[in-house]
Amino acid sequence: MTGPTPTPPPGPGRYTATLRLDGVRDKAGFLDRCAQDLGLPAWFGQNWDALADCLRDLSWWGRPEEGFVLRVHGWEAFRTAAPEAAATAAEVFAEATGHWADRGTPLTVRYE
Template identity: 70%
Template sequence: MRHMTPPHSRPVRYTAELHLDGVTDKAGFLDRCARDLALPAWFGRNWDALADVLTDLSWWGPRPQEYLLRVHGWSAFRRAAPHDAATAAGILTDTETYWASRGTPLTVVLDPLPAPPPG
């Protein structure tokens, strides 16, 4: 009997967590993105570079069926830096649109609720 190797399937979901606690400006936001999302070395720490890196997610590994980005501390960041938060929100919205049009949804959840306790 011949054994067949199953086709490699795409991972179901890639989830990333972005923690904005203590972030009060653009530089802090971009630095935190670089750290928490493990952005590639070519990330230029400006808005255009953030848009570029979020529309080329090859650095996150094999392309999954969907992406999920949980952003913690968004409300406090938006209060501290409303203009920077508006720019970041626009980039995140554009990123969701970009990936949706390519058949691999990317969902951004701002200030997600904490996970329920186990049990």
Template identity: 65%
Template sequence: MTSPVQLPELPDDGLSGIFDGTVPPGVYRVPSVGPEALLQAQAENWQAAVLDLGGVTDKAGFLDACASGLELPDWFGRNWDALADCLTDLSWWGEPNGYLVLTSGWPDFERAAPEAAEHAAGVFAAAVGYWAVRDAPLATLLG
């Protein structure tokens, strides 16, 4: 059995730290994702979306969840490269102060499809790196 991807927990400063720049944007594990995170992102003028991974057990289900949860453009090809392309071209999300991807159900998805979860985490990490040197950073919270 594949072990879970080694990702850091969100530091104590949490979302506030990401928004004020004291915590670097990244891919972080969180115990859970609640509606307060969306409200906090909106207050900071960050574009945020929630990927509901409840019941997702494979790559196809994950990519479908991304298409709907992130409201990806029609040209999204439902493969890893297309997801990477979409996450580095967030033009359909406007021009906020930053971007926040929240997932719910990550631990169950990771247990059901460890290889797909590892690949998804890698795509998120690459996108975070892409946005790290731009005016609007990207952070991903896996809960």
């Protein structure tokens, strides 16, 4: 399943991206889906550190004044199928959330 490539908003507001984890059962699948659904830049290296780097940058999503929202669909099924990968992904998301909070531009991750 290939999701649409995110496009930064034309002006102020909140940018929302959706990560669809339907059928994802391991780390490799998770990182592939992140690249597809989140429109990660070409320099994304398909590993946890590279994902963390992408989420700390977000210039490729634009600079909305009200911050960013990342909706993660299918989280519970992924967490059940790949608990270690899900724990690491949650840590990466939490670190990115803290990074943006420190800069006054919130990144909210919604697990759905």
